[in-house]
Amino acid sequence: MATLEIKDLHVSVVSEDAPKEILKGVDLTIKAGETHAIMGPNGSGKSTLSYAIAGHPKYTITSGTVTLDGEDVLEMSVDERARAGLFLAMQYPVEVPGVSMSNFLRTAATAVRGEAPNLRHWVKEVKGAMADLDIDPAFAERSVNEGFSGGEKKRHEILQLGLLQPKIAILDETDSGLDVDALRVVSEGVNRYKASGEVGVMLITHYTRILKYIQPDFVHVFANGRIVESGGRELADVLESEGYVKYTGKTEAAAIS
Amino acid sequence: MAALSTKPHSHGAVVPVTSRAEHFTSYDVNAFEVPGGREEIWRFTPLKRLAGLHSGAAATGTAAVEVSAASGVTVETVGRDDSRLGTAGVPGDRVAAQAYSSFENATIVTLPGDVKSEPTTVTVTGAGVDAVAYGHIQVKASQFAEGTVILDFRGSGAYADNVEFLVADGAHLTVITIHDWADDAVHVSQHHVKLGRDATIKHTVVTLGGNVVRVTPVVQYAGRGGDAELFGLYFADAGQHQEHRPFIDHAQAKCRSNVVYKGALQGEGAHAVWIGDVLIRVAAEGTETFELNRNLILTDGARADSVPNLEIETGEIEGAGHASATGRFDDEQLFYLQARGIPEDQARRLVVRGFFQELIAKIAVPEVRERLEAAIEAELEAVGT
Ligand SMILES: Nc1ncnc2c1ncn2[C@@H]1O[C@H](COP(=O)(O)OP(=O)(O)OP(=O)(O)O)[C@@H](O)[C@H]1O
Ligand SMILES: [Mg+2]
Numbered sequence: 001m002a003t004l005e006i007k008d009l010h011v012s013v014v015s016e017d018a019p020k021e022i023l024k025g026v027d028l029t030i031k032a033g034e035t036h037a038i039m040g041p042n043g044s045g046k047s048t049l050s051y052a053i054a055g056h057p058k059y060t061i062t063s064g065t066v067t068l069d070g071e072d073v074l075e076m077s078v079d080e081r082a083r084a085g086l087f088l089a090m091q092y093p094v095e096v097p098g099v100s101m102s103n104f105l106r107t108a109a110t111a112v113r114g115e116a117p118n119l120r121h122w123v124k125e126v127k128g129a130m131a132d133l134d135i136d137p138a139f140a141e142r143s144v145n146e147g148f149s150g151g152e153k154k155r156h157e158i159l160q161l162g163l164l165q166p167k168i169a170i171l172d173e174t175d176s177g178l179d180v181d182a183l184r185v186v187s188e189g190v191n192r193y194k195a196s197g198e199v200g201v202m203l204i205t206h207y208t209r210i211l212k213y214i215q216p217d218f219v220h221v222f223a224n225g226r227i228v229e230s231g232g233r234e235l236a237d238v239l240e241s242e243g244y245v246k247y248t249g250k251t252e253a254a255a256i257s
Numbered sequence: 258m259a260a261l262s263t264k265p266h267s268h269g270a271v272v273p274v275t276s277r278a279e280h281f282t283s284y285d286v287n288a289f290e291v292p293g294g295r296e297e298i299w300r301f302t303p304l305k306r307l308a309g310l311h312s313g314a315a316a317t318g319t320a321a322v323e324v325s326a327a328s329g330v331t332v333e334t335v336g337r338d339d340s341r342l343g344t345a346g347v348p349g350d351r352v353a354a355q356a357y358s359s360f361e362n363a364t365i366v367t368l369p370g371d372v373k374s375e376p377t378t379v380t381v382t383g384a385g386v387d388a389v390a391y392g393h394i395q396v397k398a399s400q401f402a403e404g405t406v407i408l409d410f411r412g413s414g415a416y417a418d419n420v421e422f423l424v425a426d427g428a429h430l431t432v433i434t435i436h437d438w439a440d441d442a443v444h445v446s447q448h449h450v451k452l453g454r455d456a457t458i459k460h461t462v463v464t465l466g467g468n469v470v471r472v473t474p475v476v477q478y479a480g481r482g483g484d485a486e487l488f489g490l491y492f493a494d495a496g497q498h499q500e501h502r503p504f505i506d507h508a509q510a511k512c513r514s515n516v517v518y519k520g521a522l523q524g525e526g527a528h529a530v531w532i533g534d535v536l537i538r539v540a541a542e543g544t545e546t547f548e549l550n551r552n553l554i555l556t557d558g559a560r561a562d563s564v565p566n567l568e569i570e571t572g573e574i575e576g577a578g579h580a581s582a583t584g585r586f587d588d589e590q591l592f593y594l595q596a597r598g599i600p601e602d603q604a605r606r607l608v609v610r611g612f613f614q615e616l617i618a619k620i621a622v623p624e625v626r627e628r629l630e631a632a633i634e635a636e637l638e639a640v641g642t
Contacts, residue, residue: 054596057588082598094593098611107607108597143611144593160597 002032002167009064011052022048024225032198040222041244046204047091050172054088055081085167089157089174096144104144112164129162134185150177158189170202175210187213208240223247277536282347286358289351301530303498306469308415308443310352318384320392320416322364327375333365345421346449353447356391356417363393370399383412392418398428405431415443426453432460438467447473454480464491464499465632471500478509487516490616492636495524504534507541516548522559529561537569545575552583553612606637
């Protein structure tokens with residue numbers, strides 16, 4: 001049973017000259033089988049939290065701990081974290097020119113699984129996973145994310161989620177930029193992953209609409225670098241009707257009117 | 258079309274080059290002054306490391322030229338008085354003129370017309386450590402010929418040469434030049450490409466080894482419909498100077514050119530220079546041209562200079578553009594790959610290989626492609642990340 005435990009996490013980013021504190025004490029525990037929705041206004045630090053867990057070099061942990069099944073995640077390199085079972089579906093997936101999607105997926109799967117997948121099985125597996133997400137097989141020969149539309153990038157993040165089967169998945173605004181059909185297809189992909197085993201999900205989102213497809217067990221409101229309120233599904237409904245004004249003092253909708 | 262006319266040389270102060278059209282050329286080494294290093298065409302080159310190629314060094318040895326010719330391809334070794342030599346272009350700098358004035362024998366490789374030939378490889382081996390040699394090679398693709406010539410430069414010493422590519426009407430020539438010299442080697446080379454009507458050349462320069470390598474490919478069009486693709490791929494390590502100066506001279510209507518050079522640099526003192534000149538003369542209506550140079554800096558201490566020059570003398574063109582970018586290794590790409598479990602050194606290699614991929618994919622000879630991939634792999638091993 002995988003458990004990701006974040007305790008009193010403080011994170012800064014070095015911008016221009018002075019370091020700027022963005023996360024101001026985040027506490028959160030995600031256990032296998034649970035889906036936690038993190039909801040918050042723009043700029044509240046949601047992506048920073050996900051990047052800090054994944055180990056992005058731009059972010060400095062100034063205090064606090066992150067452990068996966070008791071192991072110190074912050075001590076691990078970026079790739080070690082991924083091989084330990086953490087996955088981050090990024091808000092803005094990176095383009096890697098000249099590296100084909102198929103080469104990339106196979107290299108990643110080999111690294112995460114510890115051995116090269118059997119070629120014949122692998123080809124079938126990838127084909128099936130792409131079909132499930134309505135991804136044209138031609139994408140396999142294109143460079144990683146290069147020239148993909150926003151929605152295509154998000155589908156490919158979920159494709160990787162399905163193939164790499166992490167213990168804990170962090171999905172950073174996977175819903176943004178998706179039309180209704182794509183949102184459904186991508187959500188089904190996440191639900192298939194959830195059903196595949198004892199896995200935990202941190203679902204970062206600005207809007208409540210994805211929660212109609214992916215049921216959260218917990219909803220956390222994220223504002224100004226920390227979790228300011230936690231509850232169940234019903235908290236999302238409150239956010240849906242009232243927005244984030246209560247937490248920020250500004251009017252910002254959580255529902256698309 | 259005759260070769261470029263030789264203009265009288267004006268001695269005295271360096272006059273700022275206003276147009277590439279005014280660029281001085283001559284077969285005679287004495288028509289050029291010994292460069293001092295301030296001249297526009299020499300200002301990036303470390304003259305001190307040229308072993309005197311620019312200042313009159315006499316030949317002390319000979320570079321060995323070996324040709325493995327495909328069937329139907331003829332190979333001749335001729336003396337300097339052979340009247341066919343020098344027809345593709347006139348030396349454009351003192352070292353090229355020195356080479357033209359100094360070589361003893363030239364090699365002429367002729368691809369037969371109207372047929373497709375298998376690849377021919379010309380291997381040039383330097384005269385040895387501390388030796389100076391001059392050379393001359395001419396590659397002729399006869400009318401409607403189709404084929405590939407690989408020029409493979411290796412070994413030690415200082416070497417200057419002119420390489421001519423005469424591509425007759427309707428011929429399609431693919432050229433791959435590989436500079437895989439030993440660490441001490443110095444090579445200054447001018448390539449003269451002359452394209453006939455509807456002729457095409459795919460010209461790839463690969464520069465890996467050597468202390469100083471400076472290559473100046475010049476393309477001229479002798480008729481309409483010519484098409485030149487110039488690709489370059491280089492990897493500069495600590496202390497290496499690699500300079501590429503492609504010049505496309507559009508003087509005929511309805512011709513095309515596309516220049517793409519990409520290089521990676523690593524280590525203290527690694528220096529890459531790319532000067533990309535394109536001149537579209539008044540007569541060159543309907544020209545279509547694009548040039549691009551990209552440099553990937555892998556470590557501190559490496560430096561790339563990249564200067565695209567596009568000169569347009571007619572308004573009637575199809576399209577013209579240029580781009581140049583020098584960037585540090587992209588940490589975001591590295592992060593993305595590592596976030597999928599791929600170890601850092603492997604991720605780095607993927608990114609660098611990816612950077613070169615579009616050029617490597619264009620090399621149609623599998624052995625050369627594999628050799629290049631292996632060479633890039635070996636260079637990356639050397640970074641020791
Ligand atoms: N690399 C950086 N350099 C400077 N400032 C940064 C950097 N990364 C994040 N920030 C700042 O930190 C704050 C939080 O950013 P973050 O991207 O984590 O917010 P978010 O909650 O994900 O917002 P959004 O809903 O727009 O995705 C913002 O004010 C942002 O400008
Ligand atoms: Mg964000």
